Amino acid sequence: MSNIATDLRYEVSHPSPTVTSIIPIIDDIVxxxxxxxxxxxxxxxxxxxLRGYLPEEALKYxxxxxxxxxxxxxxxxxFYSYFSTVPRGExxxxxxxxxxxxxxxxxxxxxxxxxxxGINVGETTQDKLYSLEIGRCFGACGLAxxxxxxxxxxxxxxxxxxxxxxKSYQGESNE
Amino acid sequence: MLEITINNKKLTVESxxxxxxxxxxxxxxxxxxxHLEGKTPLxxxxxxxxxxxxxxxxxxxxxxxxxNGMNIETNSQKVRHARKTVVELLLSEHKGNCQFCDRSxxxxxxxxxxxxxxxxxxxVVNEEAPALDESTAALIRDSGKCIKCRRCITIxxxxxxxGALFPQYRGYETExxxxxxRELETVACVQCGQCAAVCxxxxxxxxxxxxxxxxxxxNPDKHVVVQTxxxxxxxxxxxxxxxxxxxxxGKMVTALRLLGFxxxxxxxxxxxxxxxxxxxxxxxxxxxxxxxxxxxxxxQFSSCSPGxxxxxxxxxxxxxxxxxxxxxxxxxxxxxxxTYYAERMGIDPADIIVVSAMPCTAxxxxxxxxxxxxxxxxxxxxxxxxxxxxxxxxxxxxxxxNLEDDAMDSPLGLSSGAADIFANTGGVMEAALRTVWEIxxxxxxxxxxxxxxxxMGLEGVKEVAATITGAVPEWSFLEGVEVKLxxxxxxxxxxxxxxxxKAGEAEYHFVEIMTCPGGCIGGGGQPRFTxxxxxxxxxxxxxxxxxxxxxxKSHLNPEITKIxxxxxxxxxxxxxxxxxxxxxxxxxxxx
Numbered sequence: 001m002s003n004i005a006t007d008l009r010y011e012v013s014h015p016s017p018t019v020t021s022i023i024p025i026i027d028d029i030v031x032x033x034x035x036x037x038x039x040x041x042x043x044x045x046x047x048x049x050l051r052g053y054l055p056e057e058a059l060k061y062x063x064x065x066x067x068x069x070x071x072x073x074x075x076x077x078x079f080y081s082y083f084s085t086v087p088r089g090e091x092x093x094x095x096x097x098x099x100x101x102x103x104x105x106x107x108x109x110x111x112x113x114x115x116x117x118g119i120n121v122g123e124t125t126q127d128k129l130y131s132l133e134i135g136r137c138f139g140a141c142g143l144a145x146x147x148x149x150x151x152x153x154x155x156x157x158x159x160x161x162x163x164x165x166x167k168s169y170q171g172e173s174n175e
Numbered sequence: 176m177l178e179i180t181i182n183n184k185k186l187t188v189e190s191x192x193x194x195x196x197x198x199x200x201x202x203x204x205x206x207x208x209x210h211l212e213g214k215t216p217l218x219x220x221x222x223x224x225x226x227x228x229x230x231x232x233x234x235x236x237x238x239x240x241x242x243n244g245m246n247i248e249t250n251s252q253k254v255r256h257a258r259k260t261v262v263e264l265l266l267s268e269h270k271g272n273c274q275f276c277d278r279s280x281x282x283x284x285x286x287x288x289x290x291x292x293x294x295x296x297x298x299v300v301n302e303e304a305p306a307l308d309e310s311t312a313a314l315i316r317d318s319g320k321c322i323k324c325r326r327c328i329t330i331x332x333x334x335x336x337x338g339a340l341f342p343q344y345r346g347y348e349t350e351x352x353x354x355x356x357r358e359l360e361t362v363a364c365v366q367c368g369q370c371a372a373v374c375x376x377x378x379x380x381x382x383x384x385x386x387x388x389x390x391x392x393x394n395p396d397k398h399v400v401v402q403t404x405x406x407x408x409x410x411x412x413x414x415x416x417x418x419x420x421x422x423x424x425g426k427m428v429t430a431l432r433l434l435g436f437x438x439x440x441x442x443x444x445x446x447x448x449x450x451x452x453x454x455x456x457x458x459x460x461x462x463x464x465x466x467x468x469x470x471x472x473x474x475q476f477s478s479c480s481p482g483x484x485x486x487x488x489x490x491x492x493x494x495x496x497x498x499x500x501x502x503x504x505x506x507x508x509x510x511x512x513x514t515y516y517a518e519r520m521g522i523d524p525a526d527i528i529v530v531s532a533m534p535c536t537a538x539x540x541x542x543x544x545x546x547x548x549x550x551x552x553x554x555x556x557x558x559x560x561x562x563x564x565x566x567x568x569x570x571x572x573x574x575x576x577n578l579e580d581d582a583m584d585s586p587l588g589l590s591s592g593a594a595d596i597f598a599n600t601g602g603v604m605e606a607a608l609r610t611v612w613e614i615x616x617x618x619x620x621x622x623x624x625x626x627x628x629x630x631m632g633l634e635g636v637k638e639v640a641a642t643i644t645g646a647v648p649e650w651s652f653l654e655g656v657e658v659k660l661x662x663x664x665x666x667x668x669x670x671x672x673x674x675x676x677k678a679g680e681a682e683y684h685f686v687e688i689m690t691c692p693g694g695c696i697g698g699g700g701q702p703r704f705t706x707x708x709x710x711x712x713x714x715x716x717x718x719x720x721x722x723x724x725x726x727x728k729s730h731l732n733p734e735i736t737k738i739x740x741x742x743x744x745x746x747x748x749x750x751x752x753x754x755x756x757x758x759x760x761x762x763x764x765x766x
Contacts, residue, residue: 060765063765064764064765068338069332069337069338069339069341069362069363070338070354070362070363070764070765071338071339071340071341071343071352071353071354071362072332072338072341073354074341074343074354074355075341075342075343075354078343078344078345078355079342079344079345081345
């Protein structure tokens with residue numbers, strides 16, 4: 001099988017020093033979902049917004065607070081490509097590999113990003129500028145293949161054009 | 176009621192049941208690898224596909240309710256082809272290693288593959304099998320064999336409510352495992368082994384102690400003794416094709432002698448000892464609470480079931496003071512074997528090897544606990560599950576079915592019927608009542624009326640209350656006291672009961688909890704496959720064993736009287752405290 005899925009097995013063993021500081025905020029988030037059925041995913045989304053990823057200690061804390069087994073929490077986190085357990089770059093490049101994008105060259109686009117950035121899916125460039133991820137349909141199949149960079153949707157992306165595409169962001173960040 | 180047709184057979188069935196259940200009522204077999212009786216249907220394995228007239232796709236019969244007028248084919252050509260392909264696909268991901276697999280005798284996948292006519296490998300996937308997870312004392316996980324049927328998840332999450340296992344990652348990369356596909360010891364697994372009991376293949380099995388036991392038996396310098404748990408005598412026969420619920424106590428003893436054990440003893444002896452210690456502890460707690468007005472933890476919880484101990488340590492540390500300080504019968508036996516028995520026989524305890532035959536996987540973990548060395552040695556050296564004992568008997572070429580009956584050795588082999596019923600839910604409570612009642616009232620309970628009906632059977636949480644009358648002077652403070660008791664089996668039920676106690680919605684004096692559904696007779700180490708009907712059959716056998724004995728009360732066991740006279744002196748005394756009691760500590764829920 002492809003490396004993509006294997007690469008998704010994020011290395012999560014390094015502890016993060018930043019978790020203690022966000023615990024009161026996690027408490028507030030959990031509190032706002034107290035006793036709500038299906039609270040786990042919205043809680044995870046809110047917590048991920050704090051640091052851009054979900055540190056393992058935060059997941060353990062959420063597990064205890066929501067009284068959901070740790071294995072179930074990580075099961076949900078590892079299921080959705082939206083969630084990340086490692087710190088990510090300033091720009092998150094998400095290449096859609098939904099059916100439409102896949103058949104219209106999404107895989108080639110992904111491999112172009114991979115080569116250009118020198119990172120695999122789930123990884124972040126050393127300058128902490130870009131993270132590479134895959135998406136499973138952004139609901140813009142008519143524009144396939146689609147790439148999202150943070151909140152911007154880019155349509156009909158060609159492997160040959162990605163350098164240019166990324167440069168526009170680099171420029172932005174240098175300003 | 177609904178009218179349906181299955182394989183041209185007209186049936187009248189209850190509404191609300193699934194096609195799978197309807198077929199079962201007509202004795203039409205639909206194979207399945209993920210279904211668990213009475214649990215939420217998953218439709219995960221796709222083996223139970225059937226054809227329903229007017230429906231384009233085949234439907235998973237385990238997850239499809241019957242509708243009036245449904246016309247179902249369970250064995251049409253379309254179904255047979257699809258089913259065969261499904262099994263072939265399952266096989267393609269199953270790194271079976273079948274010749275050497277622990278489950279080669281009873282693998283449901285291998286059996287089904289044969290049944291649906293698979294005689295070759297159609298989809299070949301060349302991948303290395305992932306490493307074994309041997310991190311816990313009790314269990315081995317082999318993810319390469321896992322077919323993602325999710326039975327283990329159902330049992331761990333829905334029944335035991337432990338949640339150690341859950342699908343991790345996604346799609347082809349899915350792994351049924353602890354958090355982040357790490358090892359079992361990284362999560363709060365209680366090692367009950369119910370996952371191993373329901374696994375259709377060899378993906379979760381108990382850690383093998385057979386090799387260690389053979390080595391001990393072959394060592395002429397070692398005096399090797401075996402203790403047999405009450406639950407195994409009602410199940411070991413199933414390893415030799417006896418009907419579930421067949422008692423094989425006598426043959427088991429003969430087989431153990433033939434295997435070469437120097438002493439064949441009974442965990443029941445230690446169960447009787449437990450009743451004396453635990454009963455005395457209960458009365459002491461009640462006295463402290465009612466007379467001395469001391470702040471003492473009540474209800475007292477039974478402490479025989481090592482999965483339950485783990486569960487308390489992880490999930491309910493606030494209740495640790497409520498746990499009886501008594502070690503489990505297995506551990507009491509080990510401690511007594513390497514002290515009292517060693518002394519009596521004039522054998523250096525360093526040369527004694529204690530082997531247990533248990534219906535349980537968590538007992539393997541328990542034997543290795545740091546607390547369990549009070550004899551000066553590891554009190555119990557090896558723990559065989561019922562399945563492992565069955566396998567050893569087969570390895571030795573013993574013709575089990577044709578063995579003569581024999582009786583256990585003295586002094587650790589004599590036991591009461593009260594000890595037998597430790598094997599099933601409600602049994603420890605009933606055994607304790609037989610003794611405590613007679614101690615408190617000084618009057619004999621009639622033999623024909625020993626069973627405590629409200630706490631018998633498979634109801635998840637059971638309660639009974641009794642008002643004490645006619646207390647002897649020593650226990651007069653209990654006169655007129657309504658003693659409230661509760662019994663739970665399966666950790667999900669235990670949780671229900673604990674939450675009720677925590678919320679102040681119920682008050683009890685004594686609570687019995689067994690980790691596995693049905694109690695030890697449904698343990699994680701018992702012959703596969705255990706259903707409720709089989710649980711009831713084994714329980715029936717255990718009650719029969721009890722009822723067939725003259726001696727049915729722990730405090731009347733003459734060997735128990737003797738061990739107190741010669742060695743322990745008195746219940747909860749100094750020696751008892753040292754050898755038979757322990758304390759447990761809180762464990763981190765997430766590690």
